[in-house]
Each structure stands twice: as structure tokens, then as C-alpha cells.
Amino acid sequence: xxxxxxxxxVQWLIDIEAxxxxxxxxCHGIDKQDEQGFMNLWAPDATYELPRGTGSGIxxxxxxxxxxxxxxxxxxxxxxxxxxxxxxxxxxxCTDVIYYRQxxxxxxxxxxxxxxxxxxxxxxxxxxxxxxFSAFDTRSPAFTENNAR
Amino acid sequence: xxxxxxxxxVQWLIDIEAxxxxxxxxCHGIDKQDEQGFMNLWAPDATYELPRGTGSGIxxxxxxxxxxxxxxxxxxxxxxxxxxxxxxxxxxxCTDVIYYRQxxxxxxxxxxxxxxxxxxxxxxxxxxxxxxFSAFDTRSPAFTENNAR
Amino acid sequence: xxxxxxxxxVQWLIDIEAxxxxxxxxCHGIDKQDEQGFMNLWAPDATYELPRGTGSGIxxxxxxxxxxxxxxxxxxxxxxxxxxxxxxxxxxxCTDVIYYRQxxxxxxxxxxxxxxxxxxxxxxxxxxxxxxFSAFDTRSPAFTENNAR
Numbered sequence: 001x002x003x004x005x006x007x008x009x010v011q012w013l014i015d016i017e018a019x020x021x022x023x024x025x026x027c028h029g030i031d032k033q034d035e036q037g038f039m040n041l042w043a044p045d046a047t048y049e050l051p052r053g054t055g056s057g058i059x060x061x062x063x064x065x066x067x068x069x070x071x072x073x074x075x076x077x078x079x080x081x082x083x084x085x086x087x088x089x090x091x092x093x094c095t096d097v098i099y100y101r102q103x104x105x106x107x108x109x110x111x112x113x114x115x116x117x118x119x120x121x122x123x124x125x126x127x128x129x130x131x132x133f134s135a136f137d138t139r140s141p142a143f144t145e146n147n148a149r
Numbered sequence: 150x151x152x153x154x155x156x157x158x159v160q161w162l163i164d165i166e167a168x169x170x171x172x173x174x175x176c177h178g179i180d181k182q183d184e185q186g187f188m189n190l191w192a193p194d195a196t197y198e199l200p201r202g203t204g205s206g207i208x209x210x211x212x213x214x215x216x217x218x219x220x221x222x223x224x225x226x227x228x229x230x231x232x233x234x235x236x237x238x239x240x241x242x243c244t245d246v247i248y249y250r251q252x253x254x255x256x257x258x259x260x261x262x263x264x265x266x267x268x269x270x271x272x273x274x275x276x277x278x279x280x281x282f283s284a285f286d287t288r289s290p291a292f293t294e295n296n297a298r
Numbered sequence: 299x300x301x302x303x304x305x306x307x308v309q310w311l312i313d314i315e316a317x318x319x320x321x322x323x324x325c326h327g328i329d330k331q332d333e334q335g336f337m338n339l340w341a342p343d344a345t346y347e348l349p350r351g352t353g354s355g356i357x358x359x360x361x362x363x364x365x366x367x368x369x370x371x372x373x374x375x376x377x378x379x380x381x382x383x384x385x386x387x388x389x390x391x392c393t394d395v396i397y398y399r400q401x402x403x404x405x406x407x408x409x410x411x412x413x414x415x416x417x418x419x420x421x422x423x424x425x426x427x428x429x430x431f432s433a434f435d436t437r438s439p440a441f442t443e444n445n446a447r
Binding site for chain 1: 155156159162163166169170172173174176177180223225226227228229247249251257259273289290291292293
């Protein structure tokens with residue numbers, strides 16, 4: 001049924017793992033404000049599409065990243081439910097995300113959404129070529145002022 | 150220590166990945182109301198057990214699915230913490246889930262729970278044979294009316 | 299580019315999967331109050347660091363676990379975004395977590411944070427050597443008294 005050689009199967013598993021790792025790095029990079037870690041994830045001709053703007057190419061993506069950090073000074077993303085397809089040196093994924101965000105005006109929200117991502121392998125490394133986010137709902141639980149212990 | 154052949158190990162890894170993929174498809178199917186995608190996940194003799202009802206066989210599962218969509222017109226599930234066991238053509242998983250739901254009366258909730266799942270491989274494809282959901286707690290954060298930006 | 303043998307690649311994939319499984323077991327163990335399941339995860343010389351205390355060695359970790367269960371009688375953890383590095387019999391991971399908790403005084407919270415973990419393989423089994431939790435934010439959505447259906 002599965003006509004792939006053992007080597008091909010192992011490479012597919014390694015590719016799936018590499019793409020999951022890339023998605024984790026996306027979250028850690030944007031949330032922990034690791035600019036270099038985040039920028040390393042993208043292919044030179046990538047497009048990054050968010051409701052608050054679109055960045056094309058490394059300079060455009062970097063500009064959008066800084067806009068996000070200005071407008072959303074704190075965020076914490078949790079990617080879930082990956083569906084990944086690998087075709088040679090191209091791959092795509094659909095995933096969900098649940099995320100906390102604090103906007104510049106101090107509003108706190110806990111929201112969910114979906115990412116559509118496309119990837120390309122170049123010189124053996126997978127990079128993001130295209131990432132589009134779709135919000136699931138704009139309503140969030142209401143946060144208390146401060147309930148820390 | 151690990152007496153499996155290389156081929157068996159690779160097949161086990163592919164099986165684990167296939168079952169994770171099936172769990173992701175469960176979430177995407179029910180949340181994005183992809184009826185065909187959702188129904189394709191089930192074995193013909195499967196049982197689907199939720200607090201709001203039990204569906205047996207394809208017709209019963211489809212009936213329960215439509216009951217869910219009537220009573221919970223919007224939901225967003227995020228499956229986490231999979232523990233997967235594969236034994237030849239049978240497998241089982243215990244996973245957690247955190248989910249947003251909007252019930253038909255407009256109530257919004259963010260809840261968590263646990264799935265117990267059993268799977269069977271037939272003609273090379275893994276399908277869900279049994280899925281039971283247990284709620285963790287019935288209390289949810291309170292949502293604001295509308296805090297969209 | 300990838301100088302590893304096929305056997306080494308497969309072992310790496312199995313190790314990654316074993317470490318993900320260990321992280322899932324951490325959540326299931328602490329949340330479902332499975333004491334034996336939880337204690338089995340740790341190396342004899344492990345250190346477990348939480349904001350509410352540090353446990354060293356099996357006895358110290360067990361003491362901290364019971365302190366957690368006294369002070370946080372209900373919790374539900376969802377681990378996400380794993381970044382895993384394996385080096386022979388040592389491994390490390392950085393992951394995020396979103397978690398629900400009910401403290402002993404009845405306060406309900408939904409919070410997020412990050413785990414830094416180190417692992418060691420001994421007699422073929424991966425165990426946690428070090429786990430440190432860092433809270434992301436102390437603010438949580440406010441829960442309603444009871445909105446169960």
C-alpha cells in the first residue's frame with residue numbers, strides 16, 4: 001500500500017517533525033520577543049498575513065513584527081491540531097491556535113484562531129513561505145484587574 | 150532492549166503520526182463544520198459518546214454530530230497531551246482538550262476535558278472506533294458581551 | 299547534509315516521541331492525581347522547581363507534589379509548542395503550557411507559562427532530571443460562580 005522506501009518514510013517523519021518544530025519556534029519567537037529566532041523562520045520571499053497587516057520579504061516581515069510588538073506588547077500563543085502535508089521540498093499546514101494577548105491600551109484577551117501555512121525546504125532547512133491567520137471569534141473572556149497570588 | 154526491527158519502528162512512528170493527524174482532523178471537522186471530513190474519521194461500527202448523547206454506527210454518529218451543531222453552533226477544540234498506544238491494528242489514546250463553545254442560547258464558555266479514544270486500522274487507514282469525552286469542570290471564565298477591536 | 303545513519307535517525311524520532319509522551323504524562327499525572335504515574339517520570343536525582351517550592355530527589359519531589367495538591371486541589375495543564383533537543387542520553391525541552399487551576403481558597407484561574415525541562419535516558423527509559431516553570435502572566439480571566447448546564 002505504502003510504496004515509499006524505508007528511507008523515504010524516515011525522511012517524511014523527519015520533515016513532519018521539522019515543521020512542528022518550526023511552528024513551535026514561531027510561537028516562542030513572537031511571544032518571548034526573540035527577534036533573531038523569529039526572523040530565522042522565514043524564506044526570503046515569504047508573506048506574513050495578519051489582520052493587522054501584511055509583510056512581504058524579510059524587511060516587510062520584520063516591519064510587521066515590530067508593529068505587532070508595539071500594538072500587542074504581550075502575547076502567548078499555543079499552537080494545536082496540526083495537519084501537515086509534505087510534497088518533496090514544499091509543505092503546508094493547517095493548525096489552530098489559542099492565544100493570550102495584551103494590547104497596547106491594556107486590554108487582555110484570550111482568543112483562538114487558525115493558521116494556514118506553507119513551507120519550503122532550501123539547503124536542507126524548512127522555512128515559512130506563507131502564513132495567514134484567521135480569527136475564530138472576536139469575543140474573549142473578561143480578565144480581572146489583578147488576581148495574582 | 151527494543152527488539153523491534155527498523156521497519157517495525159518506522160511503522161510505529163508512522164502509526165503514531167497517523168493517530169495524531171486523526172485527532173487533529175476530529176477538531177478541525179467539528180469546529181469548521183466539515184461534515185464529510187468529520188464523518189470520514191469513523192469506523193463503520195464506531196461509538197461516539199458525549200455528555201449530550203451517544204451515537205453508534207455512521208448514521209448514529211451523524212445524528213449526534215448534527216445535534217451538537219444545533220445545540221453548540223460554534224466551538225473550537227484544541228487537543229493536547231496525547232498518550233498513544235499502538236498494538237498491531239488497534240490503538241488507543243488518552244488526550245486532553247481545551248475548548249471554546251457557544252451554545253444555542255448564546256452562552257460562551259472556555260472549558261477543558263479529556264478524551265478516551267480507540268482506533269482500528271482497516272485497509273491501511275486508521276479510523277476512530279470509540280470516543281468518549283469527560284468534562285473536567287463545568288465552570289468557565291465569563292465572557293464579555295463584545296470586546297472586539 | 300544529514301550524516302546520521304538511518305538507524306540513528308529512527309532512534310532520534312523515537313526519542314523525540316518518548317519525550318513528548320513524558321511531557322503528556324506529566325500533565326495527566328498531576329491533573330488526574332495519579333501519584334504513581336507522576337512519580338515514575340522522575341530520575342532519582344531530579345529537581346522540580348515551581349514558584350511555590352523546589353523538590354530535590356524522589357522524596358523531595360513527592361513532598362512538593364503533595365504541597366501542590368493541597369494548595370491547588372484541581373488543575374488541568376495543556377502543554378504546547380515543544381522544542382526538543384536530544385544529545386545521546388541527554389535531552390532538553392522548552393515548552394509552553396496553558397492551565398486551569400483552582401486554589402484551595404476556591405479561586406479559579408486560567409494561566410499560561412513556560413517549562414524548561416532536562417531529561418536523561420537510563421536503562422533505555424527517558425526520565426525528567428530537571429523541570430522549572432516560569433509563569434507568563436499572573437492575570438487570569440475571571441470565572442463565573444457556576445454556569446454549568
